Amino acid sequence: MISFDEARSFVLSRLEPLAPVERALAEAIGLVAASTVTATEPAPSFVNSAMDGFAVRASDVTSATRLRVVDSVFAGETSAAVVGDGEAMRIMTGAPLPVGADSVCPREDVIVEADGQYVRIGRPVALGDCVRHVGEDLRVGETLVRPGDVIDPALLGALAGQGVTALSVQRVPLVGVLSTGNELIDAAARPGPGQIRDSNRPTLLAALRQSGMATLDLGIVRDSKADLRAAFERARSTCDAVISTGGVSAGDADFVKVVLGELFAESARSMQVAIRPGKPFTFAYDESSNTPFFGLAGNPVSTLVGFELFVRPALLRLAGRRDIERATVSMVLDCDLVRERDGKIHLIHGVCRIHDDGVIHVERLARRGSHLLFAIARANCLVLAPDGDGATIGDTVRAMILDDSQLNAITESARPR
Ligand code: AMP
Ligand code: MG
Numbered sequence: 001m002i003s004f005d006e007a008r009s010f011v012l013s014r015l016e017p018l019a020p021v022e023r024a025l026a027e028a029i030g031l032v033a034a035s036t037v038t039a040t041e042p043a044p045s046f047v048n049s050a051m052d053g054f055a056v057r058a059s060d061v062t063s064a065t066r067l068r069v070v071d072s073v074f075a076g077e078t079s080a081a082v083v084g085d086g087e088a089m090r091i092m093t094g095a096p097l098p099v100g101a102d103s104v105c106p107r108e109d110v111i112v113e114a115d116g117q118y119v120r121i122g123r124p125v126a127l128g129d130c131v132r133h134v135g136e137d138l139r140v141g142e143t144l145v146r147p148g149d150v151i152d153p154a155l156l157g158a159l160a161g162q163g164v165t166a167l168s169v170q171r172v173p174l175v176g177v178l179s180t181g182n183e184l185i186d187a188a189a190r191p192g193p194g195q196i197r198d199s200n201r202p203t204l205l206a207a208l209r210q211s212g213m214a215t216l217d218l219g220i221v222r223d224s225k226a227d228l229r230a231a232f233e234r235a236r237s238t239c240d241a242v243i244s245t246g247g248v249s250a251g252d253a254d255f256v257k258v259v260l261g262e263l264f265a266e267s268a269r270s271m272q273v274a275i276r277p278g279k280p281f282t283f284a285y286d287e288s289s290n291t292p293f294f295g296l297a298g299n300p301v302s303t304l305v306g307f308e309l310f311v312r313p314a315l316l317r318l319a320g321r322r323d324i325e326r327a328t329v330s331m332v333l334d335c336d337l338v339r340e341r342d343g344k345i346h347l348i349h350g351v352c353r354i355h356d357d358g359v360i361h362v363e364r365l366a367r368r369g370s371h372l373l374f375a376i377a378r379a380n381c382l383v384l385a386p387d388g389d390g391a392t393i394g395d396t397v398r399a400m401i402l403d404d405s406q407l408n409a410i411t412e413s414a415r416p417r
Contacts, residue, residue, distance in 0.1 A: 001272045001273065001274045001279075001343065001344075002271055002273060002274065003273075003274050004273055004274060004275050004309070007271050007273040007283075008309070008310060008313070010269060010283065011283050011292075011294075011310050011314050012313065012314060012317060012324075014267070014283075014285050014292065015285075015292060015314050015317045015318055016317070016318075017034070017147075017170055017317065017319070017320035018170060018171050018173060018240060018318050018319070018320070019171070020034030020035065020168045020169060020320070021034075021168070021170075021171050022166055022167070022168055022169075023166065023167055023169050024165065024166055025156060025159055025160060025164055025165055025166060025167055026156075028156060028167045028169050029151055029152075029153065029156055030150065030151065030152075030212070031150070031151055031170065031172070032147075032148060032149070032151075032169060032170040032319055032320040032321055033145045033146065033147055033148065033149045033150075033167065033168070033169055033170075033320075034147055034169050034170050034320055035145075035147055035168040036143060036146055036147065037143070037144045037145040037159065037162075037164060037167070038141055038142060038143050038144065039138040039139065039140055039141060039142045039143075039144055039162055040140065040162060040163070041138075041140065041162060041163070042134045042138060042139055042140055043135070043136075043137040043138040043158070043161055044133070044134055044135070044137065046096050046134060047096065047097045047131060047132065047133060047134055048093075048094050048095060048096050048131075048132050049091045049092065049093055049094065049095055049097060049130060049131065049132070050093065050104065050130045050131065050132050051093055051104055051106040051107070051130040052091070052092050052093050052106070052107045053091060053104045053106040053107045053109070053110065054067070054088040054089065054091060054104065054105050054107070054110055054121070055083055055089040055091045055097055055098050055101035055103070055104050056083065056087075056088045056101055056102075056104070056105055056121070056125055057083060057085070057087075057100065057101060057102055057103070058102055058103040058124075058125045058126060058127040058128070058129065059127075060085060060086060061103075061105065061121050061124055062124060064120060064121075064122060065120070066113070066118055066119070066120050067087055067088035067118065067119050067120075067121065068086060068087050068088070068117065069087075069088050069090055069116060069117055069118060069119060070082075070083060070087045070088070070089055072089065072091070073089060073090070073091050073095040073096065073098060074095055075092050075093060075094035076094075076095075077095060077096075078096050079096075081098060082098065082099045082100040083098050083100035083101040087100075088101075088105075088119055089101060090116070091104060097131055102127055102128065102131070103125045103126065103128055103129045103130065103131060104125075104129060104130035104131055105121050105125050105130070106130060109121065109122065109123060110122075137158075138158070138162075144158055144162065145159070145167075146322075147320065147322075148320055148321055148322030148323075149322075150321070151167070151169070170320030171240075172212065172213060173213050173214065173240040173241055173315055173318045173319050174213075174214045174215070174216055174238070174239050174240050174241075175213045175215055175216065175239060175240065175241045175242070175243060175315060176216040176217075176235045176239035176243070177201050177204045177205055177208070177215065177216070177217060177218060177242075177243050177244075178201070178218035178219060178220070178221050178231055178235070178243075178244050178245075179198045179219075179220045179244070179245050179246060180220070180221045180222070180223060180228065180245065180246040180255075180256055181198075181220070181222075181223060181247070181298060182253065183196055184196060184197070184198040184220045185197055185198065185220070186198060186220065187202065198220055199300055199373060200245040200246070200296075200303045201217065201219075201220070201245070203300065203303065203304060203373070204243055204245070204303065204307060205217060207304065207307055208315075211312055211315065211316070212319065213315055213319070216235075216238065216239055218231060218234075218235055218242075223247060223254075223255055224255070225255050225258065225259055228247070228256060228259040229259050229262070229263065232244075232259060232260065232263055232293065233263070235291075236286050236288075236293075237289060239291060240291065240318060241291060241292050241293075241294070241311075241314070241315060241318060242291060242292070242293045242294070243293075243294045243307070243311060244256050244295050244296065245296045245297070245298050245303045246297070246298030247298065248270065248280045248281065248282045248295045248297055248298075249279075249280040249297060249298075250280075256282060257270040257280075257282040257295060260282050260284040260293055260295055261282075263284070263286070264284040264285060264286055264293070266287065267283075267284050267285040267286075267287070268282065268283070269283055269284070270282045270295075271283070274343055274344045274345060274387075275305070275309070275344055275345050275346075275347060276342070276344045276345070276347070277297070277299060277301050277302040277305050277347065277370040278296070278297055278302040278303075278305040278306040278309065278347070278370075279297070279302075279344070280297050281294075281295065281296065281297065281306055281310065282295030283295070283310070292314060294306070294310060294314070296310075296311070297370075299370035299371050300370070300371065300373040301349075301369070301370045301371070301372060301373060301376055302370045304373075304376070305347045305382070308326070308382060308400065308402070309347070312324075312326075313325060326400040326401055326402065327400070327401045328384070328398055328399065328400045328401070329360060329398070329399065329401065330360070330397070330398060331352050331361060331362045331383075331397055331398075331399050332359055332360070332361045332362070332394065332395070332396055333361075333362050333391055333392070333393055333394065333395050333397055334361050334362060334363045334364070334393060335362070335363075335364065335365055335393060336390065336391070336392050336393055337365060337383065337385055337390045337392070337395075337397065338390050339389070339390040340389070341387055341388060341389060343387055344387060345384055345385065345386055345387065346384075346385040347382050347384060348365050348366065348368060348382070348385055349365070349376040349379035349381070349382055349383075349402075350362045350363075350364055350365045350366060350379055350380075350381050350383050350399065351363050351364045351366075351378070351379055351380055351381070352380060352381040352401070352407065353407060353408065354407050354408055360407070362381065362383060362397065362399060365383065366379050379402065380401065380402050380403040380404070381399040381400060381401050381402055382400040382402055383397050383398070383399040384397070384398045384399060384400065385397065
């Protein structure tokens with residue numbers, strides 16, 4: 001057996017982000033930036049008004065000051081007039097602050113007199129009030145985007161504000177998924193004796209989508225070396241990464257590890273990782289096409305745990321993401337965690353919830369069994385139970401947050417059994 005950390009670094013050390021591509025800015029939403037972008041212009045780029053109102057000199061305005069209105073300035077215009085002593089200029093939001101003025105008094109705080117020729121301001125104006133300054137949001141040379149940043153709408157808008165029209169981004173990895181096993185049939189088919197419907201492929205295709213990957217369904221492959229070899233060879237020319245399930249443990253029909261070992265003798269490694277579930281795991285890397293192959297164990301819970309621990313972070317690295325880890329945080333157990341000492345880290349699905357005091361509690365642990373897929377449905381965390389005798393109610397454990405969208409609102413019916 002090798003440690004979890006060793007297995008992970010074996011995988012991750014071999015992977016680098018895919019080659020970047022250029023995309024129109026509008027197409028970059030949700031994509032990962034591949035290069036640094038720095039501000040070439042300050043934002044705001046000129047001093048302007050934050051309000052509709054009157055541009056004034058703050059030192060002029062005491063209580064009940066009457067000022068002469070010298071001009072009006074709208075957004076998109078400039079005024080050649082200067083605001084002198086005892087003067088004001090009507091100004092709209094976004095219009096450049098006129099020469100001589102240093103502050104803006106909002107329209108609602110003034111009384112307009114003599115048909116707009118004068119204004120009376122009923123309160124003092126602080127220097128710089130309602131004025132937007134050059135570079136307040138971005139200074140020239142400031143970094144807007146670093147490689148690995150996900151482009152969100154505000155960032156995209158800020159880039160547009162800088163005149164950026166195209167961007168170097170990471171391609172979304174295309175990940176192929178195949179299931180192996182002579183017992184497997186498609187969901188639409190009726191199982192004959194000893195047959196089961198393939199649940200790993202739909203599970204993985206869904207998990208990949210949730211992680212922002214593009215997917216390619218490579219179907220079910222029989223436990224035949226020739227079929228597996230052909231499937232892997234096809235996959236390496238079409239996919240950025242390939243995941244298979246089944247065929248990596250000690251059974252007489254477990255050919256995935258054999259075939260990956262034959263195809264990619266330099267890099268393939270069949271591991272017995274000190275985790276439960278998910279102990280057997282094969283990783284291989286095709287140097288000629290830069291394609292990683294993940295051979296996950298076939299039991300459905302093992303498949304998902306292997307995906308979470310090894311595949312997802314690896315794919316996020318291919319996708320150029322800086323943060324490839326799920327948040328792993330301390331949680332208080334609301335139930336006993338029973339396990340025995342066996343030299344392995346146990347991964348146990350559970351439901352966690354933030355309590356009113358801000359402390360996260362594991363309120364429930366799912367029934368354990370690598371074949372009990374429904375038992376982990378709607379779990380939102382994966383407790384990492386280190387080797388030992390387990391833990392009891394009130395103890396603190398570390399757990400990976402799988403889905404934080406429901407942290408505050410798990411209902412009774414949505415709890416794993
Ligand atoms: P294996 O790793 O191929 O020995 O498979 C281990 C267990 O997982 C066996 O009970 C298989 O029937 C089951 N299994 C393998 N692949 C799948 C799959 N795609 N969907 C559901 N169960 C599977
Ligand atoms: Mg099998």
